[in-house]
Amino acid sequence: MAINTSPLADRIRPRDLEDFLGQDKIVGQGKLLRRAITGDRVPPMIFWGPPGSGKTTLAYIITNQTNSDFIQISAVTSGVADLRRVISRAEQNKKINKQTILFIDEIHRWNKAQQDALLPHVEKGTIVLIGATTENPSFEVRGALLSRCHIFVLDRLNPEHIRAIIDRALTDKGNGLGKLKLKITDKAKDIIASLSNGDARVALNVLEYAGSISQKIDLDLVKEAFQKSHLLYDKDGEEHYNIISALHKSMRGSDANAALYWLARMLEAGEDPLYVARRLVRFASEDIGSANSRALEQATAAYQACSFLGLPECNVILAQAVVYMAKCKKSNSLYVAYGRAQADVKKYGNLPVPLHIRNAPTKLMKDLGYGKDYKYSPNYDYREEQQYFPEEIKNHKYLSD
Secondary structure, eight states, X not given: OOOOOSOHHHHTOOOSGGGOOSOHHHHSTTOHHHHHHHTTOXXXXXXXXXXXXXXXXXHHHHHHHXXXXXXXXXXXXXXHHHHHHHHHHHHHHHHTTOOEEEEEETGGGSOHHHXXXXXXXXXXXSSEEEEEESXXXXXXXXXXHHTTSEEEEOOOOOHHHHHHHHHHHHHOSSSSSGGGTOEEOHHHHHHHXXXXXXXXXXXXXXXXXXXXXXXXXXXXXXXXXXXXXXXXXXXXXXXXXXXXXXXXXXXXXXXXXXXXXXXXXXXXXXOOHHHHHHHHHXXXXXXXXXXXXXXXXXXXXXXXXXXXXXXXXXXXXXXXHHHHHHHSOOOOHHHHHHHHXXXXXXXXXXXXXXXXXXXXXXXXXXXXXXXXXXXXXXXXXXXXXXXXXXXXXXXXOOOOO
């Protein structure tokens, strides 16, 4: 009998929705996607979520439960020529009334021409597209293609979900590790669940490696397993957040050298450079803001450059952005001001917009007083005295400068 040498994460991949954990908000009882799957009416869709959250697994489950021809390609290694072969196969399937599901992993990596080549076949229903991406599809997928797909957002798995997946792997005697009768402490399970940062594949890879070294898995072996593939980045289930916090606070404190160190810690541990770049975008407005409006330009440019190059080439781009942020003059006035406005929204609820600053596109609205007595600012050299707040909070101030 042939031995299954595929990774543990692939061997114990759930085959039905009942075993699929952590995404009840999109496939729970009564949810739209669950009804579409069980009714065999699956629309084109894109799964957006962090690594290891179950995007590929969900695509497999859909295929199993809809009895479709499942074709998987990666946007990293495939192109238009591969798409042509898929379409040819799909057209043959169509002749025998068999549905073809094309699963494109990392669909955000396909360029405009590749996505445009895909569009007509999605429109005609030759294929049912399922795309998977870790990046915001609003920015990474062509608008024409995006408009024809349902977007489903998958959440990062929490430690309880990862722990349940670990337990399943340890007890599964068919495709899992059940036959090995591994002995593992609860603390070791908890650490794997925490260090995996919501990524089920990372957790299972670590578990499989540790099980190949020893039948007894303790805390030290778990740490060794994590270090085997990358620097220990989540030593006690907190380091991921500790280090991004250290980077953020070092930049806030204008210590460029410390900021570079924490950046290197993250990148050398295998952190997604786009995650770091997104944090820089936030920092540019939260901690620099109006003190230097160019900081946001630098941060967004760094994000774009990182998406073009990837690691290792983009490390110096992030270094440039981090040093720039650290050396900038700082102001958190925008962050504080928004917090004050947010507090008023929560406290006062949906206060009505003053009638004089409402638009009046219809006669009825004009008759009701919409837009009446509004002062057009250019006609007053932008010095008009006019109330823009709701009456209940008309004297509130959010900005301190």
